[in-house]
Amino acid sequence: MNVLLYAIIGLGSGAVYGLLAQGIVAVYRSSGVLNFAQGAIAMAAAYLFVDLRHIVPAPIAVVAVTAGAAAFGVLFHAIVMTPMRRASTLAKVAATLGLFVTLQSAVALRYGTESKMVPGFLPSSPLHLWSGAAVGLDRLILLLIAVVVTLAAWYAYRSTQFGRLTTGVWHDPDAVGALGGSPRLVAGANWAIGSGLAGLCGCLIAPLTGLQTDTLSMLVVPAVAAAIAGGFSSFPGALAAGLAIGAAESVVGNYVSTPGWSKAVPFLGIAILFVARGRSLPVRSEAQQALPAVGRAHFGRTGVAGVVLVLLLAVHLGPASWVGPITATAMAAIVALSVVLVTGYAGQLTLAPLALSGAGALLAANASHAWGWPLVPSLLAGAVLAVPVGLAVALPALRTRGANLAAITLALGVVVNDVAFNNPRWTGGFEGLTTGPLTVLGWSVDANLHPERYADLVLALLLLVGLLMVRVRRGPLGRQLLAVRGNERAAASVGISVGAAKLVAFSLAAFIAGLYGVLTGFQTGVATFTTFDAFSSILLVSTVVLAGVGYSGGAIVAGVMASGGIVSTWLGFSGIADYLPLISGLALMLTLVVQPSGIVPETLETWRHLGAAAARRLPGAEALRNAVAAVRRGAARPHPRPQTSAAPDTGEPAARPAVPGVRAAGLRVEGLSVRFGEVRAVDGLSLAVAPGEILGLIGPNGAGKTTAIDAVTGLVPAAGRVMLGGKVLSGLPPHRRAGSGLGRSFQGIELFEDLTVGENVMVGHEGRRLGGLLLDLLRPARGRLSPAGRAAVELFGLGECSGDKPGEVSFGLRRLAGIARAVSGAPSVLLLDEPAAGLGPGEVQELITLLRRLARDGNMAIILVEHHMEMVMAVCDRVHVMNLGRTLAVGTPEEIERDPAVRAAYLGDADPDAAQEETRDETRPGTVRQ
Numbered sequence: 037m038n039v040l041l042y043a044i045i046g047l048g049s050g051a052v053y054g055l056l057a058q059g060i061v062a063v064y065r066s067s068g069v070l071n072f073a074q075g076a077i078a079m080a081a082a083y084l085f086v087d088l089r090h091i092v093p094a095p096i097a098v099v100a101v102t103a104g105a106a107a108f109g110v111l112f113h114a115i116v117m118t119p120m121r122r123a124s125t126l127a128k129v130a131a132t133l134g135l136f137v138t139l140q141s142a143v144a145l146r147y148g149t150e151s152k153m154v155p156g157f158l159p160s161s162p163l164h165l166w167s168g169a170a171v172g173l174d175r176l177i178l179l180l181i182a183v184v185v186t187l188a189a190w191y192a193y194r195s196t197q198f199g200r201l202t203t204g205v206w207h208d209p210d211a212v213g214a215l216g217g218s219p220r221l222v223a224g225a226n227w228a229i230g231s232g233l234a235g236l237c238g239c240l241i242a243p244l245t246g247l248q249t250d251t252l253s254m255l256v257v258p259a260v261a262a263a264i265a266g267g268f269s270s271f272p273g274a275l276a277a278g279l280a281i282g283a284a285e286s287v288v289g290n291y292v293s294t295p296g297w298s299k300a301v302p303f304l305g306i307a308i309l310f311v312a313r314g315r316s317l318p319v320r321s322e323a324q325q326a327l328p329a330v331g332r333a334h335f336g337r338t339g340v341a342g343v344v345l346v347l348l349l350a351v352h353l354g355p356a357s358w359v360g361p362i363t364a365t366a367m368a369a370i371v372a373l374s375v376v377l378v379t380g381y382a383g384q385l386t387l388a389p390l391a392l393s394g395a396g397a398l399l400a401a402n403a404s405h406a407w408g409w410p411l412v413p414s415l416l417a418g419a420v421l422a423v424p425v426g427l428a429v430a431l432p433a434l435r436t437r438g439a440n441l442a443a444i445t446l447a448l449g450v451v452v453n454d455v456a457f458n459n460p461r462w463t464g465g466f467e468g469l470t471t472g473p474l475t476v477l478g479w480s481v482d483a484n485l486h487p488e489r490y491a492d493l494v495l496a497l498l499l500l501v502g503l504l505m506v507r508v509r510r511g512p513l514g515r516q517l518l519a520v521r522g523n524e525r526a527a528a529s530v531g532i533s534v535g536a537a538k539l540v541a542f543s544l545a546a547f548i549a550g551l552y553g554v555l556t557g558f559q560t561g562v563a564t565f566t567t568f569d570a571f572s573s574i575l576l577v578s579t580v581v582l583a584g585v586g587y588s589g590g591a592i593v594a595g596v597m598a599s600g601g602i603v604s605t606w607l608g609f610s611g612i613a614d615y616l617p618l619i620s621g622l623a624l625m626l627t628l629v630v631q632p633s634g635i636v637p638e639t640l641e642t643w644r645h646l647g648a649a650a651a652r653r654l655p656g657a658e659a660l661r662n663a664v665a666a667v668r669r670g671a672a673r674p675h676p677r678p679q680t681s682a683a684p685d686t687g688e689p690a691a692r693p694a695v696p697g698v699r700a701a702g703l704r705v706e707g708l709s710v711r712f713g714e715v716r717a718v719d720g721l722s723l724a725v726a727p728g729e730i731l732g733l734i735g736p737n738g739a740g741k742t743t744a745i746d747a748v749t750g751l752v753p754a755a756g757r758v759m760l761g762g763k764v765l766s767g768l769p770p771h772r773r774a775g776s777g778l779g780r781s782f783q784g785i786e787l788f789e790d791l792t793v794g795e796n797v798m799v800g801h802e803g804r805r806l807g808g809l810l811l812d813l814l815r816p817a818r819g820r821l822s823p824a825g826r827a828a829v830e831l832f833g834l835g836e837c838s839g840d841k842p843g844e845v846s847f848g849l850r851r852l853a854g855i856a857r858a859v860s861g862a863p864s865v866l867l868l869d870e871p872a873a874g875l876g877p878g879e880v881q882e883l884i885t886l887l888r889r890l891a892r893d894g895n896m897a898i899i900l901v902e903h904h905m906e907m908v909m910a911v912c913d914r915v916h917v918m919n920l921g922r923t924l925a926v927g928t929p930e931e932i933e934r935d936p937a938v939r940a941a942y943l944g945d946a947d948p949d950a951a952q953e954e955t956r957d958e959t960r961p962g963t964v965r966q
């Protein structure tokens with residue numbers, strides 16, 4: 037009974053979470069942006085409301101603040117989000133983080149960070165429940181307001197033109213324009229609603245929680261959790277989840293006295309629920325998100341060594357006052373590199389990097405405190421022990437992605453901070469934990485006594501981590517991470533274990549973050565854990581995004597800009613250090629508007645342009661320009677061009693090689709069925725294709741051809757059996773099916789846009805080597821094409837463009853590269869999804885020749901999904917016709933061409949009723965021979 041009582045008491049704060057979540061849902065529905073500044077807007081509104089109450093009555097203050105917050109939302113949308121509409125999701129999320137940081141810092145500067153009580157303005161007379169307990173009337177009023185607002189939102193977004201336009205504006209702005217709406221106005225109106233609701237919440241919650249910048253800003257965490265539970269689309273769902281969170285917090289808080297758990301339990305519950313609902317791979321229709329630019333480790337090992345050398349010289353030759361800022365810069369650069377690895381390279385937006393650092397530091401500090409470990413074993417322990425924590429944070433990443441992952445990791449960061457870093461039993465409380473001696477090989481490196489030695493140690497670690505990053509970026513791991521970040525489905529189809537790649541990235545990042553945790557936590561001999569909070573994590577990620585999250589150089593720049601680093605110390609001398617977070621927040625928003633990929637990539641681009649312009653003007657310009665072009669091409673190709681076996685120039689066309697390494701095996705599919713809700717996309721499909729045979733799979737639009745290929749390759753769950761040369765593949769994940777000998781191309785090509793054409797072909801066969809990825813970091817494998825990869829490059833004529841990015845080559849070459857990527861894995865069965873789409877007649881003819889060669893000389897079994905009937909009839913040995921997910925006919929091209937049911941269903945020139953009849957009759961003699 038008491039549980040119910042506590043739950044009812046928690047409904048008041050739950051109502052505020054739910055209300056705040058309504059605003060998050062409104063913004064997300066219209067622009068796909070998860071507004072992490074929702075809590076910060078509420079916080080600023082709360083302070084404003086308290087000020088206004090001195091001047092006007094409370095109801096007028098509430099209306100004024102709500103309207104002001106709505107106007108602020110419109111302004112933010114117009115000034116920041118509208119210019120960024122084509123930027124990556126990460127950049128948009130970072131912009132809201134910039135707003136978060138700006139508001140939080142501005143309010144802290146104006147009002148201070150101490151807590152202040154706020155008198156209530158709603159009637160708070162107690163309503164007596166049972167067992168002598170009572171709940172204030174104000175909380176029930178909050179609940180009522182939340183329910184009314186939610187019902188209004190539910191109705192408006194469901195049943196009005198505004199709601200319909202809102203739903204369309206993110207996915208199809210042009211359609212909104214065609215319906216007479218202005219996409220900008222609709223999105224702006226949603227920002228007004230979202231921010232207005234935040235303003236209202238600020239006024240309502242201030243009397244419950246009091247005024248405190250952190251507490252109020254972090255209301256975004258339960259609100260986002262509620263929005264997640266509502267699937268970012270359901271207003272009632274978000275309110276229900278908000279109420280559940282409030283109730284659970286109240287119940288847990290009354291039974292568990294350990295700090296932090298009252299917030300942790302509901303968040304963890306929602307995170308588990310959400311992860312359980314997630315998918316290991318996105319569905320086909322899920323739009324590819326724009327991604328921030330990624331570097332190619334241009335400056336390589338020399339660049340890393342050069343940066344470290346400069347910093348080392350500055351430590352030893354510069355004034356003593358330089359040592360501290362340089363040490364802070366180098367430490368921040370180390371943890372920033374972990375962000376580059378996991379967010380830049382692997383594309384996983386996590387907002388808890390410092391939770392990993394703190395966890396490593398906490399575990400190492402306890403060991404060091406208990407057993408007197410000196411610094412080096414503590415560093416190793418911190419790095420190693422951070423890995424399991426990193427893997428725990430990675431678990432959501434296996435089933436969620438994008439802004440959802442950011443939200444869950446933010447919640448996890450808050451939980452770890454509240455439960456672990458604020459727990460005096462583990463942290464030594466106010467006094468911290470005394471660590472073992474700060475020595476390396478008997479030498480004291482205590483930062484208090486020998487700051488320059490500590491700087492040397494930090495710089496040595498920066499060198500090691502920097503070199504590791506170069507190796508990651510240039511090796512198979514980097515290619516696989518970039519493939520995963522670019523397109524998880526395509527990555528899985530070339531044999532990459534998407535989950536394992538993410539886990540490797542998170543583990544490595546956690547290792548690096550753990551090093552930073554010990555370095556920063558231990559430097560004075562007493563470990564403290566106050567700098568690993570969620571806000572600091574947000575600030576770190578924002579700074580790295582601002583600098584260039586896809587670039588190792590971005591991590592260095594982020595280090596320079598970090599708190600305590602070179603820039604902040606320099607600004608400190610100018611007396612504006614207090615304003616640094618505010619300046620960072622504003623700079624982040626401004627930079628993202630102008631340069632969404634960050635400072636480093638844009639600067640590199642500018643240098644290139646300047647270099648080229650200078651080369652044009654100098655005497656001997658032509659020679660110099662060629663030299664610059666050569667350098668640029670070289671820089672653009674850190675890897676040697678894939679080596680092809682150059683044929684001697686005999687004047688005759690070179691004989692094209694077959695694909696070596698193909699294991700001849702046929703494919704047999706029995707009773708394959710796929711359902712999407714009520715739609716039976718594939719309904720009991722059975723087919724077989726033998727080595728050396730080309731089977732056409734045709735049918736009208738929506739017949740289920742692509743779904744059938746997806747089901748065979750494991751990209752959608754399906755019933756039925758898939759066998760390759762006697763081996764049952766059903767139930768295996770896509771990368772294992774690829775490893776067993778299935779290769780495929782995609783209707784939408786789906787190359788990895790961050791990799792060159794040559795690297796795309798290379799990952800086509802590297803995917804099978806994931807188990808050895810970590811080993812590759814120790815003993816790097818050369819970026820070489822396999823014999824099958826070389827054959828694919830030659831066969832498809834990609835030698836010339838192998839160093840170009842897919843976006844830089846013609847459409848025809850992109851198509852061929854998509855097939856070559858699949859061929860480079862020497863698959864036994866090649867499944868091609870509309871390979872001729874968009875090709876000219878000459879290119880189609882060339883493709884026909886290539887396919888024949890792959891089948892006849894390469895001994896591959898090929899399934900060809902195609903609408904190009906001439907090609908199908910010319911190249912296929914047999915043709916399998918689908919309609920409405922089922923087999924309509926099977927036969928030779930000639931038989932299929934003559935089949936009246938096929939003509940009716942597919943070519944549309946006979947009695948459609950007859951076609952339906954034929955669809956059901958799969959055992960019809962003649963053309964159907966199964």
Ligand SMILES: Nc1ncnc2c1ncn2[C@@H]1O[C@H](COP(=O)(O)OP(=O)(O)OP(=O)(O)O)[C@@H](O)[C@H]1O
Nearest residue numbers: 319320321712717736737738739740741742743744
């Ligand atoms: N993720 C999905 N969710 C719901 N329905 C889907 C999904 N993917 C495909 N479908 C539906 O399954 C059916 C088969 O689609 P599929 O794309 O496989 O057909 P297709 O024969 O390849 O068509 P096309 O020739 O146009 O590419 C269609 O009705 C389609 O709308």
